[in-house]
Structures are given as C-alpha cells and as structure tokens.
Amino acid sequence: MPTLLENRIADLLEPYLAGGPELAADLIPRMSRYLDLLMLWNAKTNLTAIREPAQLVQRQLGESLFAARFLPATGTLLDFGSGGGFPGIPLQLAFPDLRVTLAESQGKKAGFLREATRSLALNAEVWSSRVESMPSDRSFDIVAMRAVDQAAAMLPIAQERVAHTGQLLRYLPASEETHLGEWDLTQEAQVPLSQGRIALWKRA
Numbered sequence: 001m002p003t004l005l006e007n008r009i010a011d012l013l014e015p016y017l018a019g020g021p022e023l024a025a026d027l028i029p030r031m032s033r034y035l036d037l038l039m040l041w042n043a044k045t046n047l048t049a050i051r052e053p054a055q056l057v058q059r060q061l062g063e064s065l066f067a068a069r070f071l072p073a074t075g076t077l078l079d080f081g082s083g084g085g086f087p088g089i090p091l092q093l094a095f096p097d098l099r100v101t102l103a104e105s106q107g108k109k110a111g112f113l114r115e116a117t118r119s120l121a122l123n124a125e126v127w128s129s130r131v132e133s134m135p136s137d138r139s140f141d142i143v144a145m146r147a148v149d150q151a152a153a154m155l156p157i158a159q160e161r162v163a164h165t166g167q168l169l170r171y172l173p174a175s176e177e178t179h180l181g182e183w184d185l186t187q188e189a190q191v192p193l194s195q196g197r198i199a200l201w202k203r204a
C-alpha cells in the first residue's frame, strides 16, 4: 500500500500548483513513490523532522513545487543543502528536462539522495560534499537554498555558483530582508499555508 492515495496527494498539493505552469503528466504517481521512499528512510535516518505524511506532502513537497511557477523548465539547478531532496527532487519531477545537482554534505542524507536518484530515475546527480569543494568553474542557471543553516555565511557561496545570466532562489522567513547588494529582486511571493516567502534574484 502506498503511504497516501494519489488523489489525496493531488488534493494536498493543489494550493501549491494552482495558477502555476503545466508540469509533468506523471508528477503525482512519482511524488507518491518519492513519499514512500522518504517515509521508509525517515524511520531510520533523520531526513526531515516532519513525520506525518500529509504534512510532509504540504510542507516539503508542496512548498518545493510552489517555486516551479518562477523557474525555467530546462537548464541546470543546484539544490544547495538538499537534505531529503527539497526543493530539488520535486522540481526535477515537475520538469523532466531540468538537470538537477543535489548537494548535501551529510553522508547519510547523501546516501538517501543517491538511492532516490536511482530508484526514481531522476535527471539528477548527487554532490555528496560541501558546495565549497565543487570545482570552481561549475555554475548553474538556478541555485536554490531552502532552510540552510548559517544562511549569511552560505549566501556568498551560493551566489558564486549562479551562472552569469542565472538566478538565485531562496526560501525566506517572513521577517527576512530581500535586499541583496548588486543583485535585483525579480520575484517574491508568499508560500501558501505558510508564513514564509520565496524570492528570486539576478545580477544587477
């Protein structure tokens, strides 16, 4: 038995998808398999503190997918500090032609990401080390950061990885400033059912 029926997953995701672009036709069945995998691994490895399946769908999968409305469906995306794959895996499932790099420095979480990449046949690679140790010439069309500790210290490292014409995507608490020196804010939106926001910037 799957953790949740596909109809229930679709209902839970609806607020995050409403008004957004057309996404992969097989998104919901593949999300269902991803949810099953998360539940299995979360029982033995601390991938996310959220353990209740409906909340996991809303808070992690839905919030990740909400960003799809502001992103290109192709190109490259770096998920900086991916943890259990948020937002990189839902966005890859939504956009099959988006090539995603899941960067995660904790070995057990990186092990989960490798297993998810293999068993969901994702168009993705796992960088199982710190982003700082990537070859210096690697850059991405989108660099996404969600719930990464020491955000102030990590931000310049993320900015360095944004391609010249690329964009930085961040999930922000309600109180956080969006001013980023020498970068222009291109999008900002309240995340449904949350106090948080997402914001995108490009170089000025």
Ligand SMILES: C[S@@+](CC[C@H](N)C(=O)[O-])C[C@H]1O[C@@H](n2cnc3c(N)ncnc32)[C@H](O)[C@@H]1O
Residues within 6 Å of the ligand: 048, 080, 081, 082, 083, 084, 085, 086, 087, 103, 104, 105, 106, 109, 129, 130, 131, 132, 145, 146, 147, 148, 149, 154
């Ligand atoms: C709190 S978790 C959040 C995970 C996920 N993005 C989410 O929204 O649930 C932050 C993750 O970022 C990873 N991390 C922090 N700094 C990193 C770095 N410089 N390079 C790679 N991973 C990093 C940590 O190991 C941790 O698993």
